[in-house]
Amino acid sequence: MKNYLILQRVLLKNDLMGLNPFAQSGEEKASAGKLVMRRIGVIVLLLFAAGSVCFLEYELYQLFREMGMREMALGLAVLVGSVGTLLFGLFQGISSLFEGKDAPLLAVLPVTSRQVYAARVTSFIVSQIGTTVVLVLPAFVLYMLDEAAPVGFAIRAILTILLLPLIPVAIISLLATLLMRVSAFSRHRDTIVMILSFGFAIAYALFVTRLNSSADNQVNTIATMLTKDGLLNKMLGFYPPAQWAVSGLRGDWLQLLLLAAVSLAAPVLVVLLLGGSYLSAALGSGERSTRRHSRQQALSWGGSGQLMSLHVLEWRETLRTPAWLYNGLAGVIMFPLMMGVGFYSGFSAASTREGENLIKMVQSLAQTPEYAGYVIVIIAAIAAMGSMVNPLVATAYSREGQNYPFALSLPVKPLTRVWAKLLVGLEINAVCALMITVVMAVIFGVPALLAACGFLLAQLVGFAISAISLVMDLRHPRLSWANETAAIKTNFNQVISMVLWVILMGLCVVPVVLLWERGGTAVLLSVCGVIALACAVSVVLLWRVGRKASAQN
Amino acid sequence: MIEFAQATKVYGKSDRAALDHLTLTVPDGCVFGFLGPNGAGKTTAISLLTGALMPTEGSVRVNGVDVTQEPVEVKRQIGYVPDGMQMYDRLTGNEYLNFIADIFDVSKADRQARAERYLALFDMTKAAGDRINSYSRGMKQKISVIAALIHEPKVWVLDEPMVGLDPRASFELKQLMREKADAGATVFFSTHVLEVAERLCDQVAIIRRGQLITQGTPEELRQRSGDESLEELFLELTDDSAAGEGEVGAK
Ligand SMILES: Nc1ncnc2c1ncn2[C@@H]1O[C@H](COP(=O)(O)OP(=O)(O)O)[C@@H](O)[C@H]1O
Ligand SMILES: [Mg+2]
Numbered sequence: 001m002k003n004y005l006i007l008q009r010v011l012l013k014n015d016l017m018g019l020n021p022f023a024q025s026g027e028e029k030a031s032a033g034k035l036v037m038r039r040i041g042v043i044v045l046l047l048f049a050a051g052s053v054c055f056l057e058y059e060l061y062q063l064f065r066e067m068g069m070r071e072m073a074l075g076l077a078v079l080v081g082s083v084g085t086l087l088f089g090l091f092q093g094i095s096s097l098f099e100g101k102d103a104p105l106l107a108v109l110p111v112t113s114r115q116v117y118a119a120r121v122t123s124f125i126v127s128q129i130g131t132t133v134v135l136v137l138p139a140f141v142l143y144m145l146d147e148a149a150p151v152g153f154a155i156r157a158i159l160t161i162l163l164l165p166l167i168p169v170a171i172i173s174l175l176a177t178l179l180m181r182v183s184a185f186s187r188h189r190d191t192i193v194m195i196l197s198f199g200f201a202i203a204y205a206l207f208v209t210r211l212n213s214s215a216d217n218q219v220n221t222i223a224t225m226l227t228k229d230g231l232l233n234k235m236l237g238f239y240p241p242a243q244w245a246v247s248g249l250r251g252d253w254l255q256l257l258l259l260a261a262v263s264l265a266a267p268v269l270v271v272l273l274l275g276g277s278y279l280s281a282a283l284g285s286g287e288r289s290t291r292r293h294s295r296q297q298a299l300s301w302g303g304s305g306q307l308m309s310l311h312v313l314e315w316r317e318t319l320r321t322p323a324w325l326y327n328g329l330a331g332v333i334m335f336p337l338m339m340g341v342g343f344y345s346g347f348s349a350a351s352t353r354e355g356e357n358l359i360k361m362v363q364s365l366a367q368t369p370e371y372a373g374y375v376i377v378i379i380a381a382i383a384a385m386g387s388m389v390n391p392l393v394a395t396a397y398s399r400e401g402q403n404y405p406f407a408l409s410l411p412v413k414p415l416t417r418v419w420a421k422l423l424v425g426l427e428i429n430a431v432c433a434l435m436i437t438v439v440m441a442v443i444f445g446v447p448a449l450l451a452a453c454g455f456l457l458a459q460l461v462g463f464a465i466s467a468i469s470l471v472m473d474l475r476h477p478r479l480s481w482a483n484e485t486a487a488i489k490t491n492f493n494q495v496i497s498m499v500l501w502v503i504l505m506g507l508c509v510v511p512v513v514l515l516w517e518r519g520g521t522a523v524l525l526s527v528c529g530v531i532a533l534a535c536a537v538s539v540v541l542l543w544r545v546g547r548k549a550s551a552q553n
Numbered sequence: 554m555i556e557f558a559q560a561t562k563v564y565g566k567s568d569r570a571a572l573d574h575l576t577l578t579v580p581d582g583c584v585f586g587f588l589g590p591n592g593a594g595k596t597t598a599i600s601l602l603t604g605a606l607m608p609t610e611g612s613v614r615v616n617g618v619d620v621t622q623e624p625v626e627v628k629r630q631i632g633y634v635p636d637g638m639q640m641y642d643r644l645t646g647n648e649y650l651n652f653i654a655d656i657f658d659v660s661k662a663d664r665q666a667r668a669e670r671y672l673a674l675f676d677m678t679k680a681a682g683d684r685i686n687s688y689s690r691g692m693k694q695k696i697s698v699i700a701a702l703i704h705e706p707k708v709w710v711l712d713e714p715m716v717g718l719d720p721r722a723s724f725e726l727k728q729l730m731r732e733k734a735d736a737g738a739t740v741f742f743s744t745h746v747l748e749v750a751e752r753l754c755d756q757v758a759i760i761r762r763g764q765l766i767t768q769g770t771p772e773e774l775r776q777r778s779g780d781e782s783l784e785e786l787f788l789e790l791t792d793d794s795a796a797g798e799g800e801v802g803a804k
Binding site: 305310 | 655
């Protein structure tokens with residue numbers, strides 16, 4: 001037990017290291033004044049991020065309250081806080097459980113495999129509790145303010161926040177461990193893991209929507225669904241723990257007890273079940289297959305320019321590092337995939353007359369020439385989501401880690417290096433945006449020209465976000481990370497890039513709201529203006545990098 | 554030719570310079586050994602030379618060009634073998650060599666001829682198709698050495714190159730260093746293995762706590778200290794507990 005606690009403390013500290021926003025990056029000689037300025041900047045950014053989450057949840061809460069469905073706010077928060085982890089956490093689970101470089105180190109310590117596994121699962125839970133707090137706290141607080149007995153609710157809310165991530169983490173740990181065992185020692189392990197994980201996620205999404213649509217057929221009308229508890233139950237129906245949590249929050253202590261019992265049992269069960277063989281599986285994931293040298297391999301001696309060569313290097317590094325592959329690309333691919341599944345199931349669920357009518361209505365709206373401006377802006381906004389969830393660019397320099405000094409010793413102009421990395425981001429953005437645009441265009445019958453315009457606009461947003469966050473990462477790379485997962489996952493620069501995205505979106509929303517009544521063209525033009533401004537800022541930043549002779553600050 | 558002029562590096566806001574006004578000239582056609590105990594500032598000096606760090610004060614020039622003024626120009630002339638595991642180890646050996654050759658703009662014929670020669674020399678031809686992260690430490694070091702030679706650098710900089718090499722590879726490497734220097738290149742390497750320095754180097758410099766203590770041919774240094782072996786001299790000069798500030802050797 002003592003060993004376990006020591007291990008737990010070290011692992012937690014190690015895993016969360018990169019999140020300290022005030023950590024000095026590598027070798028710096030900032031003056032005191034500059035340091036203070038930077039700290040203030042970081043604090044303002046964080047406040048802004050927190051503020052925008054709170055604002056969004058406040059608006060939603062007010063909306064639900066006016067409709068007399070305060071509980072919906074709780075339901076949504078709980079769903080986002082738990083099912084979100086379930087759907088998007090698998091890759092993170094794999095990389096935080098299996099892609100740490102410290103497995104060989106831990107294997108020689110006098111601790112059992114089960115203790116190591118328990119420690120790993122625990123630090124995964126802790127990081128998820130962190131995310132849950134950020135996501136659900138504002139909604140819970142708002143709800144509490146309207147409660148007659150706020151103290152009781154506060155206690156239940158705190159318990160719920162602590163309990164919510166446990167079951168998703170247990171399920172993910174189970175899946176991740178099984179996946180790694182199945183694919184162990186296969187030459188194409190990364191590919192197998194990737195495909196199976198996507199398979200799981202899609203199967204789960206399909207299962208859920210099937211469940212829902214069959215429930216629909218029984219009730220057979222959207223009208224009943226729109227009653228207060230009907231909608232809530234439908235929303236939470238496919239994930240019982242969410243239902244227990246909401247009932248518990250609303251005062252049913254028995255349901256809360258049920259949630260606590262299952263939540264605590266789940267991870268313990270997983271650890272007992274799979275912990276024993278964890279270390280050998282984790283060690284296995286560090287092994288690389290080498291080819292048998294029975295015959296001479298043909299080495300190739302091709303050549304290409306600096307930019308191309310660096311660009312290819314960037315891709316190879318990403319694709320060949322499972323933690324970066326999962327966390328960097330998976331979210332970006334998962335997002336449009338989920339959207340496709342969602343719309344598809346929306347279609348199949350819309351066997352009712354109301355559903356059909358709804359889609360027909362949207363289609364006819366999308367094809368009305370006067371609405372072209374709105375349509376372009378909406379498509380661009382959704383297609384640009386990829387540039388927010390993509391952490392690869394915002395960590396491109398940080399991820400070089402110990403190679404950073406060597407990279408600097410190569411005779412490459414700073415701007416060439418920037419472009420080699422920036423292109424990766426632009427390519428990913430383009431693929432993601434393309435998928436989203438096609439899905440939306442097909443389902444809502446958007447004319448090709450409008451879809452193309454929306455796509456292009458999304459590319460400009462992607463360019464601005466990528467360029468700015470890349471230059472920020474270049475200025476303050478966080479090079480000393482514990483493992484590859486930490487490099488991309490708990491990197492503060494990535495948080496900054498998300499905040500940037502929120503700011504840019506916020507800047508776009510203001511004119512949209514103000515000009516909404518003035519017609520689609522006015523809205524479109526104002527959004528284009530904001531985006532052009534952001535692009536101008538990024539061009540200036542890039543130009544300033546190019547002006548420097550060397551890559552250091 | 555490499556010239557350090559009053560080169561100084563203070564990390565962050567340390568109250569002590571990791572490299573303290575180093576002034577040193579390394580002529581062409583010479584194997585130059587840079588000696589010092591752990592933490593003396595060898596890697597720091599080399600990082601200033603390769604442009605990975607900016608000097609806090611002073612300058613470093615390579616063949617007359619200032620590293621801070623024209624970094625790309627200088628880096629093009631340097632072949633650098635870093636210490637430890639700094640390496641794009643997700644590439645195969647073959648891909649890594651091609652990458653370095655691309656960066657230094659080496660023609661296809663040249664890179665193939667050179668790579669094949671050095672791969673064979675270090676017995677790495679068969680392993681070159683595997684990912685570097687499956688290599689042992691010595692194999693990584695060998696690939697690093699080959700990569701540094703693939704563009705025939707005028708200045709060859711090696712940071713503790715013997716670490717991890719087996720006797721055979723270590724021998725080949727020393728031969729290569731001699732060969733390159735005789736062909737007119739500048740070979741600058743850091744080490745704490747004294748026999749290597751004693752037998753291989755045309756000149757050596759010893760630093761301790763960031764400061765240059767003494768410099769000369771191995772022969773000169775031995776004479777100055779009355780025919781001690783270089784090892785004894787080294788121990789004496791770099792002994793922190795010794796009272797004298799290392800003036801023993803420098804007349
Ligand atoms: N990134 C760094 N930040 C702060 N101090 C450093 C850093 N790198 C090296 N140092 C310090 O500089 C001194 C010289 O280090 P180094 O040049 O690596 O020594 P050597 O290569 O001779 O063993 C040491 O005292 C070390 O602690
Ligand atoms: Mg060193």
